[in-house]
Amino acid sequence: MSLLSLKNVTRRFGSLSALSNISMEVPQGELRAVIGPNGAGKTTLFNLISGFFPPSEGELLFDGQSVKGVPPEKLVHRGMIRTFQITEIFLDLSVYENLEIAVETAHGLNLRPWLSPARRRQVRAHIDELMQTLHLEDLAYRMAGELAHGDQRVVEIAIALAREPRLLLLDEPTAGMGDEETDRMTDLIRHLHQERGITMLFIEHDMSIIFNVADRITVLDNGHLLAEGTPAEISANADVQAAYLGAAR
Ligand SMILES: Nc1ncnc2c1ncn2[C@@H]1O[C@H](COP(=O)(O)OP(=O)(O)OP(=O)(O)O)[C@@H](O)[C@H]1O
Ligand SMILES: [Mg+2]
Structure with a gap:
């Protein structure tokens, strides 16, 4: 089918x-x-x-x-996840923070003010896995708005992938x-x-x-x-x- x-x-x-x-x-x-x-x-x-x-x-x-x-x-x-013809990411947040929001949202945790240590570890592991897959480790703490256009596109795909x-x-x-x-x-x-x-x-x-x-x-x-x-x-x-x-x- x-x-x-x-x-x-x-x-x-x-x-x-x-x-x-x-x-x-x-x-x-x-x-x-x-x-x-x-x-x-x-x-x-x-x-x-x-x-x-x-x-x-x-x-x-x-x-x-x-x-x-x-x-x-x-x-x-x-x-069903899409990216746009014009890149859409949070430019004034770091790459890590962009992925953190994406992963927490994907796990349904974004409205929780506090996460248990186990949840926090789970979120971190998922972020790390995405950064490795997309080779973003070196850019983790750079502001998304400062990145080269190509890297911003990769971050955007990482955000999309967070939702599997x-x-x-x-x-x-x-x-x-x-x-x-x-x-x-x-x-x-x-x-x-x-x-x-x-x-x-x-x-x-x-x-x-x-x-x-x-x-x-x-x-x-x-x-x-x-x-x-x-x-x-x-x-x-x-x-x-x-x-x-x-x-x-
Ligand atoms: N929301 C809208 N309101 C009115 N017309 C629209 C709208 N969206 C697209 N169109 C029109 O529909 C046609 C197809 O546009 P579309 O953006 O889908 O083309 P495209 O193949 O993606 O082009 P490009 O390669 O330039 O991105 C165009 O004539 C466009 O002006
Ligand atoms: Mg188009």
């Missing part, structure tokens, strides 16, 4: 159809890239999946259950990054997919990343589903070449 299923989903903003009649199935464990030119509807797709607004028409299923109209905070509890997502949605995780930062993010995405088996959808413009790591690719163009397939199928697809890849290659 698919973890995520979209059936004939349409989203209109006034007279504009940002997405038209999109159907897609994302099986458990898949790493799916979503590509398409600017304004194709990629972020709108993420907004619909993660409950930021409902589809105008169509059906959305997560783990076999309808999630149409379910708000983001409820979806987060069910394991079943579906992770990454909106342009490498946007604005240099080559080295991009390589590091690509390795991280590959690791989360291969070692942790997290089902992921990621929006990306960099073709080398997409063709390197994605199991399958969904191509949007002007709100329509232009194509879907393996990297080999997509790179050989004449429609995709004409509409999108032609300019990039």
Whole structure:
């Protein structure tokens, strides 16, 4: 069974159809890239999946259950976690404090004024595990706002991972990054997919990343589903070449 299923989903903003009649199935464990030119509807797709607004028409299923109209905070509890096209972390807190808030929230402890020593140890162990996985140990006590853009993106992913997502949605995780930062993010995405088996959808413009790591690719163009397939199928697809890849290659 698919973890995520979209059936004939349409989203209109006034007279504009940002997405038209999109159907897609994302099986458990898949790493799916979503590509398409600017304004194709990629972020709108993420907004619909993660409950930021409902589809105008169509059906959305997560783990076999309808999630149409379910708000983001409820979806987060069910394991659907996203990051944004613009990085969202607490800039005036340290990396450690950012993760502390994320882990305490994930454990349902954020409103407790006092934690037992056992709970405190559990929270610390989880923070340490996240910092190790994401190689953030050296940055633990740096203010998030002082970090390089690439490191901020990694912190954002650490925050998302604190909730142990079943579906992770990454909106342009490498946007604005240099080559080295991009390589590091690509390795991280590959690791989360291969070692942790997290089902992921990621929006990306960099073709080398997409063709390197994605199991399958969904191509949007002007709100329509232009194509879907393996990297080999997509790179050989004449429609995709004409509409999108032609300019990039
Ligand atoms: N909340 C909104 N209200 C009105 N129009 C919107 C809204 N969100 C998106 N749109 C419109 O929907 C279309 C798709 O936008 P979207 O942000 O999904 O594109 P995108 O593929 O993510 O583009 P980019 O690569 O630039 O991030 C655009 O024409 C955009 O202006
Ligand atoms: Mg976008």
